[in-house]
Amino acid sequence: MSSTAADVVRLLTVRGETLAVAESLTGGLVAAEITSVPGASKAFRGSVTAYATALKHELLGVDAALLAARGAVDAQVAAQMAVGVREALGADWGIATTGVAGPEPQDGQPVGTVFVAVDGPFGADSGSAPGGKVEALRLNGDRAEIRRESVRSVLAVLLTELAGEQTGNERAQDTEQNGGF
Secondary structure (H helix, E strand, O other): OHHHHHHHHHHHHHOOOOOOEOOOOOOOOOHHHHHHOOOHHHHEEEEEOOOHHHHHHHHOOOOHHHHHHHOOHHHHHHHHHHHHHHHHOOOOOEEEEEEEEOOOOOOOOOOOEEEEEEEOOOOOOOOOOEEEEEEEEEOOOOHHHHHHHHHHHHHHHHHHHHHHHHHHHHHHHHOOOOOOO
16 A cells, blocks of 8 residues: 555545546556455445546547547547546545556557546636646556556656645635635
């Protein structure tokens, strides 16, 4: 269990919010990391491991034309996976991983190309585009290292978003308590 996963579960639980996970190259490792945290059931709704490209469309609602044009290893695909799993599993937050762990390139993308995405109830001043936040990663290492770093990265992006939302909410409450100043 990572401290990041524990922090994610703690923040979600405190906020009374839930999480759903869509995974491709990580094959369930993100869900396993989250569920290794005691009490994760208070916040974790579930996951979809859509390893096959067709399942990204069929289960997560990723645009079929996008998949046909760009393949599964794409920033927009990651974003749509996060939105799709959030909607499909009825969660406040959705996160997704898609990429190439190796040993061979896929969809014209080199090994180590990974996209992680977060979709959630972003505030108006969060700085995240509609449809969430996507990070493009270029990872080095063998297949296991790329998959591990993908898990670490998607949880870190989610934690940053959760902490930012928390800070924003606290600032709003402080302003109200201090007479709007």
